[in-house]
Amino acid sequence: KVLRWARKALETAQRRLATIEKLQAALGSETGESSTRSIVLRSLVEEAKNDGVDPSLVMRVQIMLGVMSSKSEARWGLLCAAITCRTPDVASVMYGPSKLRTALKQAKSAGVERRELQGALDFYDRIESYRHSKEGVLKAMTSKDLRSLKEHRRSLSRTTMNGKPAWELHTPLMRKVSLRVDFLEKQEMVRESLAVTLASRRHEVLLNALPSELETARKLGLEEDELEPAKIALMRAQVQEKLEAAVETGEVEAIQHAIANAKAAEVDPTVIEGAEKVIAEEQLLVKINEAVATGEVKAFKNHVELWRVEGFDQQILEDLEERLAQLVHFQKSAQDAINQALRIPVAFELDKAEITEEGHDILEKVVTVLQTYNKVSISIEGHAALKDTQQAQRLSQDRAAAVKDALRARGVSNRMVSMGWGNRHKTVKR
Numbered sequence: 243k244v245l246r247w248a249r250k251a252l253e254t255a256q257r258r259l260a261t262i263e264k265l266q267a268a269l270g271s272e273t274g275e276s277s278t279r280s281i282v283l284r285s286l287v288e289e290a291k292n293d294g295v296d297p298s299l300v301m302r303v304q305i306m307l308g309v310m311s312s313k314s315e316a317r318w319g320l321l322c323a324a325i326t327c328r329t330p331d332v333a334s335v336m337y338g339p340s341k342l343r344t345a346l347k348q349a350k351s352a353g354v355e356r357r358e359l360q361g362a363l364d365f366y367d368r369i370e371s372y373r374h375s376k377e378g379v380l381k382a383m384t385s386k387d388l389r390s391l392k393e394h395r396r397s398l399s400r401t402t403m404n405g406k407p408a409w410e411l412h413t414p415l416m417r418k419v420s421l422r423v424d425f426l427e428k429q430e431m432v433r434e435s436l437a438v439t440l441a442s443r444r445h446e447v448l449l450n451a452l453p454s455e456l457e458t459a460r461k462l463g464l465e466e467d468e469l470e471p472a473k474i475a476l477m478r479a480q481v482q483e484k485l486e487a488a489v490e491t492g493e494v495e496a497i498q499h500a501i502a503n504a505k506a507a508e509v510d511p512t513v514i515e516g517a518e519k520v521i522a523e524e525q526l527l528v529k530i531n532e533a534v535a536t537g538e539v540k541a542f543k544n545h546v547e548l549w550r551v552e553g554f555d556q557q558i559l560e561d562l563e564e565r566l567a568q569l570v571h572f573q574k575s576a577q578d579a580i581n582q583a584l585r586i587p588v589a590f591e592l593d594k595a596e597i598t599e600e601g602h603d604i605l606e607k608v609v610t611v612l613q614t615y616n617k618v619s620i621s622i623e624g625h626a627a628l629k630d631t632q633q634a635q636r637l638s639q640d641r642a643a644a645v646k647d648a649l650r651a652r653g654v655s656n657r658m659v660s661m662g663w664g665n666r667h668k669t670v671k672r
Contacts, residue, residue: 383418383419383422386426386429388423388426388427388429388430391419391422391423391426392423395416395419395420395423425462428462429459429462429463429464432455432458432459432462432464433459433464433468435451435455436452436455436456436459436469436472439451439452439455439472440471440472440475445478445479445482445483448475448476448478448479449476449479449480449483452472452475452476452479453476455472456469456472456473456476459472477507478507478508478509478510481500481503481504481507481509482504482509482510482513484500484503485497485500485501485503485504485509485513485514485517486513486517487500488500488517489516489517489520492520492524494521494524494525497517497520497521497524498521500517501514501517501518501521504517519552519554522552522554523549523554523555523558526545526548526549526552526554527558529541529545530542530545530546530549530562533545534565534569535617536619536657538619539566539569539570539573542566542569543566545562546559546562546563546566549562572615572617572618573618575615576611576614576615576618577618579611579614579615580608580611580612580615580620582611583604583607583608583610583611584604584608586600586604587604588601588604588605588645589601589604590641590644593626593628593637594637595637595640595641595643595644596644597644597645597648602648605645605648605649605652606652608649609649609652609653609654612649612654612656613653613654615656616654616655616656617656618656619656619657619658619659620649620654620656620657620658620659621658621659621660621661622642622645622646622649622658622659622660622661623638623642623660623661623662623663624637624638624639624640624641624642624643624645624660624661624662624663625638625641625662625663625664625665626638626641626662626664626665627665628665629665631664631665634664634665635662635664636662637662637664638662638663638664638665639660639661639662640662641662642660642661642662643660645660646658646660
């Protein structure tokens with residue numbers, strides 16, 4: 243009986259010793275699959291408890307089992323997250339990175355070595371790169387930055403997922419991006435076209451090109467603020483066109499109205515100055531024609547000189563100088579003929595304003611001359627030899643008026659002015 247007890251005690255001690263050796267060997271070993279080691283250690287712990295192995299040694303093994311369990315769970319979670327990320331659908335791309343990031347944190351906390359995590363880390367970096375590219379594309383889609391949108395699209399197209407282009411997961415999005423790029427490129431082309439047209443500064447080009455370009459820009463959704471310079475330029479070109487049309491008509495009132503509109507629209511000052519010069523020419527021409535019609539040679543000369551000083555049309559100046567020379571010659575001829583007819587002054591009754599018979603004969607000769615020179619202006623000057631200055635002045639005026647009336651009665655149509663000298667003229671004799 244004692245031997246049986248001793249034999250049983252020996253067997254128990256041997257099992258305990260074998261279990262302790264296995265536990266110590268398991269604690270000192272780092273080889274083998276984690277799952278296999280975990281199973282072996284769990285069975286050894288049960289044996290150790292049954293064989294009465296030192297509890298501290300069992301506790302150490304149980305701690306090791308906890309660590310191994312945490313690592314196993316972390317590896318398993320990491321594997322599941324990686325599988326989720328590799329699934330070729332949009333949901334995997336949207337939510338996979340956050341799952342993988344959480345699994346990586348758990349693996350690091352569980353003590354999984356970096357060399358085991360390197361593949362997952364690299365894969366996570368690729369996913370994050372794709373996510374950032376996609377977010378950049380979505381953000382650029384809401385803006386009008388064509389360059390930024392192209393860069394993000396290029397970055398997204400270069401990203402790969404599981405050996406395939408990542409953009410294949412977002413074909414509808416990439417189609418929208420392409421449409422957006424085409425739209426923004428058309429807008430940019432219109433902007434460049436408007437800039438080129440505005441740079442020309444030629445109102446013919448502005449009138450021909452800007453209306454259609456502005457219509458296209460509005461259809462493409464360009465903001466009115468962007469179009470404001472083009473709208474102002476078109477308005478100025480239209481006002482300038484109306485001003486030039488008014489200048490072509492030569493109507494002073496129309497030109498003045500067009501000039502007022504041009505100044506309000508801030509049309510090129512040189513164009514306005516040209517129109518104002520045309521008005522000045524037209525007004526001066528009117529005065530010149532009036533001077534020619536009335537035979538006022540002095541006024542004609544002054545107007546021609548002003549025309550020369552202002553630098554008006556040279557061809558017209560040459561014509562005016564020729565007309566002035568003709569008028570001067572005509573006026574001299576008329577003056578010579580009148581002087582010939584008036585070799586003997588018109589005589590009046592003594593101290594009266596009545597023309598004598600001899601005076602009427604002289605006036606008949608003057609009428610003949612004025613009918614030939616009916617465009618010249620006539621100055622009729624009367625004289626009186628009375629000693630009383632006031633009476634002489636009145637009488638001389640009456641005599642000049644009497645001559646004027648007599649000429650009018652004989653059908654003289656010339657422009658005539660009458661005045662009296664009284665007794666002031668040195669040629670007056672009693």
